[in-house]
Amino acid sequence: MRAPENLLADCGSCFGLCCVALPFAKSSDFAVDKAAGEPCSNLLEDSRCGIHSSLRDKGFPGCTVYDCFGAGQQVSRSTFAGRDWRQQPSNASEMFAVFPVMRDLHELLWYLADARGRKSTESLHTRLVGEYDELDALTSATPEILMSVDVSVLRSRINELLIAASELVRAEVVGKKKNYRGRDMIGAKLAGADLRGASLRGTYLIGADVRGADLRLADMIGADLRGADLRGADLRGSIYATQFQVNAARGDRATRLPESLTRPNHWA
Structure with a gap:
């Protein structure tokens, strides 16, 4: 499949959410400890990374691995309509809570987009498109609704459909x-x-x-x-x-x- 644009990370349209909202522990992936909601010391005021070109050399290979499936720009530009957590600190806690939920929703959208784009899953297309559209609409919900989403329930429901699609795709191999x-x-x-x-x-x-x-x-x-x-x-x-x-x-x-x-x- 061609990757849907809205599911591709666009760091230039995000307020550095993965560098603030998420925690990390000092390890082979990260040079230091950082608590959730605490800005990374390498995050600049314009939301760019100050060591982006040398992350691996400076002990942050984990940052080069992470992918948000486009959740960062969705939360920054749509859910919070471009209101930066720096300029409006009152948004910060909600924004940081919504981000991991949005990331999970976008990951599920990625899988559904993959499955529905396969010719061999044609018999499931109506269900795949229906689930995709319903989930896509949810990503445009208010912060309050998003924070109340039980992602585990969604995963369980959608996973049954993804397994069925997988069986059809893999059946192409004799x-x-x-x-x-x-x-x-x-x-x-x-x-x-x-x-x-x-x-x-x-x-x-x-x-x-x-x-x-x-x-x-x-x-x-x-x-x-x-x-x-x-x-x-x-x-x-x-x-x-x-x-x-x-x-x-x-x-x-x-x-x-x-x-x-x-x-x-x-x-x-």
Whole structure:
């Protein structure tokens, strides 16, 4: 699919919400501790990052991995109509509470957009479009309504439809498909593996060697690819893959990605 514009992060249209609303702990991903609602020390007054070009070198690789699915600009420009938390501190607590909810809603929209854009899911298109439109309308709700949303209930309902769509997509691959759903595959040796049409839903692939593997039409939803080696791997047509996942992995110019994703700048 071509990624919907509203689901692509536009940092220039956001008030640095991921740099303020979200907490992080000192680790290999972040050089310091930061509490939720506390502006990152690297955040400038114009909402730009003061070390954006050297985040990895200065101990903040986690920032280069994160993706908000366009929630930042939606909250900044639509939900709060361009009212910056700096100029109107009274908005701050609500804005910071709404942001993670919006991010979850936009992530679900990403999956629905992927599923409805597949020819093989034609029998589910009415339901997929209906869920997408209903969820899209919810993203335009007031802060009060958004803060009352039970995302877990929405996920549970929509996930049933996403699983059905995944089965139709993966059925395009003839023969028996691998099922690693929810499995611990940390550090697994999967170089050159035939994973076409595989279920990798919620699979832990942290640090796994997936070089040159064929992941076409694989279900990638929730797969943890932190540090996974995707050099030369083929993810074209994989379903539910996200920018967040590939940002967290390692890859190179030979790695083939779905049309909706872009090659991370930190890849070789």
